[in-house]
Amino acid sequence: MSDTAQKPRPQFKNISVPQILFAYRLPLAGKVSILHRASGALLFLALPVLIGLFAMSFTSEAGYNLISAATSYVIVKLILLAFIWGYLHHFCAGIRYLVLDLHIGMDKHSAQKSAGIVMGVSLGLTLVFALKLFGAW
Numbered sequence: 379m380s381d382t383a384q385k386p387r388p389q390f391k392n393i394s395v396p397q398i399l400f401a402y403r404l405p406l407a408g409k410v411s412i413l414h415r416a417s418g419a420l421l422f423l424a425l426p427v428l429i430g431l432f433a434m435s436f437t438s439e440a441g442y443n444l445i446s447a448a449t450s451y452v453i454v455k456l457i458l459l460a461f462i463w464g465y466l467h468h469f470c471a472g473i474r475y476l477v478l479d480l481h482i483g484m485d486k487h488s489a490q491k492s493a494g495i496v497m498g499v500s501l502g503l504t505l506v507f508a509l510k511l512f513g514a515w
Contacts, residue, residue: 407493414471417464424461455511462507467500 393402404412434441448454474496477483483492509515 405490405493406497407489410471410474410493410496413467414475417468417471420460420464421468424464428461459504459508459511462511463500463504466503466507467496470496470500470503 431445435445436442449458474492477492478489483489
């Protein structure tokens, strides 16, 4: 008789979006990666609108006044804050990935630490811009 026991077969689970958001625990580096992709998509899809608004603000004084009046609404400020967060997170995570491409910080502990730094810096800078945008100073 042989002493070899049968290995349990691997289980492959279909994970749905609600499970990813609420039950599945990604490491911080995985969350930074997903947010980097989401912020890149946000910036890319919003680019035509942002370029149009930027051009409108420079073509005439009336266009500038219209955009200036629109940014006085809270909902517009929140949308602008989402774009600001997207840019800041994408920038900070991009620097992290450039450093990882140089094979610096590839071990698990350093990767988790750099992911935490990216989240802290991007959210901290977003908070500073939010305070400026909402008129704290």
